[in-house]
Amino acid sequence: MELRPILLYDGVCGLCNRAVQFALRHDRRDRLRFAALQSRLAKEVLARHGLDENPLESLVLVVDAGTAEESALVRSEAALRLLSELGGVWRWMASLGRLVPLGLRDRCYQAVADVRYRVFGRYESCPVLRPEDSNKFLDT
Numbered sequence: 001m002e003l004r005p006i007l008l009y010d011g012v013c014g015l016c017n018r019a020v021q022f023a024l025r026h027d028r029r030d031r032l033r034f035a036a037l038q039s040r041l042a043k044e045v046l047a048r049h050g051l052d053e054n055p056l057e058s059l060v061l062v063v064d065a066g067t068a069e070e071s072a073l074v075r076s077e078a079a080l081r082l083l084s085e086l087g088g089v090w091r092w093m094a095s096l097g098r099l100v101p102l103g104l105r106d107r108c109y110q111a112v113a114d115v116r117y118r119v120f121g122r123y124e125s126c127p128v129l130r131p132e133d134s135n136k137f138l139d140t
Helices: 014-026 040-048 075-086 088-097 102-120 131-136
Strands: 006-009 033-036 060-063 071-074
Touching (some): 006 014, 014 102, 033 040, 040 060, 071 075
Parallel strands (some): 006 033
16 A cells, blocks of 8 residues: 655645645645644644644645654645655755755745735635545545
């Protein structure tokens, strides 16, 4: 069985939901799975990795989920690994992004996270999924 990365995202964030839609559109190899950070699954994963129970300022990408090698990537590293998982030109873009020092990448990431609700909006609940994508979401 192939292990699929799991993207944990803020389910009520407009920017985060756009990122999920982007990933769904470009995940031609059907690699990614998704769960909202507000879900029970996300809380369990975060607890396993000693991450804050409420890290809504960050994407979390879980790789090798359910194995001894499981790891949780956060902030810019999660975003760049997400691009790498999409393959093609996105993998190349992620490689370029990694040339920027981690501290600077994460400061830029945090600057966007700090204004994302004001700029991209906030939902009252997680948006409804398209039926053809429902099998990719682990928290429904």
